[in-house]
Amino acid sequence: MFRHDALQGEVIVISGGGTGLGRAMAERFAALGARVGVFGRREAPLQEVVGAIQGAGSHAAWATADVRDADQIKAAIDSLERQLGPATGLVNNAAGNFLATTEDLSPNAFDAIVRIVLHGSFHCTRDLGRRWIARGTPGKVLSIVTTYAWTGSAFVVPSACAKAGVLAMTKSLAVEWATYGIRLNAIAPGPFPTEGAFSKLMPKELEEDALRQVPLGRFGDPAELADLAVYLLGPASAYMTGECVVLDGGEHLKAGQEFARFVDLPRDVVKGMMAALRPARS
Ligand code: HXC
Ligand code: NAP
Numbered sequence: 001m002f003r004h005d006a007l008q009g010e011v012i013v014i015s016g017g018g019t020g021l022g023r024a025m026a027e028r029f030a031a032l033g034a035r036v037g038v039f040g041r042r043e044a045p046l047q048e049v050v051g052a053i054q055g056a057g058s059h060a061a062w063a064t065a066d067v068r069d070a071d072q073i074k075a076a077i078d079s080l081e082r083q084l085g086p087a088t089g090l091v092n093n094a095a096g097n098f099l100a101t102t103e104d105l106s107p108n109a110f111d112a113i114v115r116i117v118l119h120g121s122f123h124c125t126r127d128l129g130r131r132w133i134a135r136g137t138p139g140k141v142l143s144i145v146t147t148y149a150w151t152g153s154a155f156v157v158p159s160a161c162a163k164a165g166v167l168a169m170t171k172s173l174a175v176e177w178a179t180y181g182i183r184l185n186a187i188a189p190g191p192f193p194t195e196g197a198f199s200k201l202m203p204k205e206l207e208e209d210a211l212r213q214v215p216l217g218r219f220g221d222p223a224e225l226a227d228l229a230v231y232l233l234g235p236a237s238a239y240m241t242g243e244c245v246v247l248d249g250g251e252h253l254k255a256g257q258e259f260a261r262f263v264d265l266p267r268d269v270v271k272g273m274m275a276a277l278r279p280a281r282s
Helices: 020-031 043-055 070-084 107-135 157-176 195-201 204-212 222-233 251-256 260-264 267-277
Strands: 011-015 035-040 060-064 089-092 139-144 182-189 244-247
Touching (some): 035 043, 035 070, 043 060, 060 070, 070 107, 107 139, 107 157, 139 222
């Protein structure tokens, strides 16, 4: 889909780039010519992804940081820029989440998620934004949210509140920072079977049912999300800002449509029911 040098000259830093969707984006960006910096809390997965990228002949570096701490982010980005050159793009990908009944959440549990997802995305965006503005260079921010950023969702209330905030930040800064040539967009993925997400959010016994909720009949492939991210960080999307692109096989539309449950029945049964309801012609 992309030329092999589609991201040549880009230096993209990815929070949570050591695992799951973050890793898929890191490897894809590097394969298309970008220099990639990954950061997160644990060294081991970061080292592994950087090793894989370097082994494939591309440039990458890692740094540890907890996105809840603005000073740690600054130190990590300083270190990544020393190794790779000035950053041109940021992916706010780091997240925390778990299923819980809201009445049982402790204040600290709510804080833990909101501080990773909302405060963390803000700290990273602010840090890179200040660098780009001071240097007079353009920049791109891509935030990974979710479709319940606008519908909300039962049983993941801290994550829903935080992702809604990240989407609001994306749309707000798309206007405020356009004058500096800084674009901000988002991707709202449906279910992608990563270890991090599925081990926390997908009880095994509900997996088949979850598949049935996706009109296209399958979960997402991280490579598909990585390609959309390439588009949103690359020059082809230069006129797009403040947008959130859904990548969910139609899942959230099905959840909200009055007659969508008909698609779960054999089509001849559906046609039979509809024919029975149709008044006979006189
Ligand atoms: C209720 C919980 C809990 C749970 C933790 N807590 N797990 N409460 N149910 N399952 C509470 C703890 O008791 C504690 O409160 C507070 O949360 C903080 O917990 P810690 O373990 O001290 O936090 P920390 O070490 O900072 O770890 C953060 C974490 C952890 C979010 C809890 O799971 C984590 O590091 N996750 C990162 C990876 C991740 O979650 N990936 C999934 C992203 S998928 P008290 O009061 O006891 O101190 C995703 C998909 C979205 O976002 C869309 C899907 C469609
Ligand atoms: P994941 O593998 O668990 O990714 C989360 C990453 O965030 C990890 O690498 C983790 O690394 C990092 N992280 C967590 N807390 C951090 C902190 N305090 N500071 C720095 N880094 C931190 O899950 P994923 O599925 O790939 O999720 C990636 C993104 O996609 C998230 O934004 C998620 O909300 C979104 N998403 C995923 C799905 C899905 O179905 N997979 C659906 C919708 C949205 P450390 O633990 O080492 O810090």
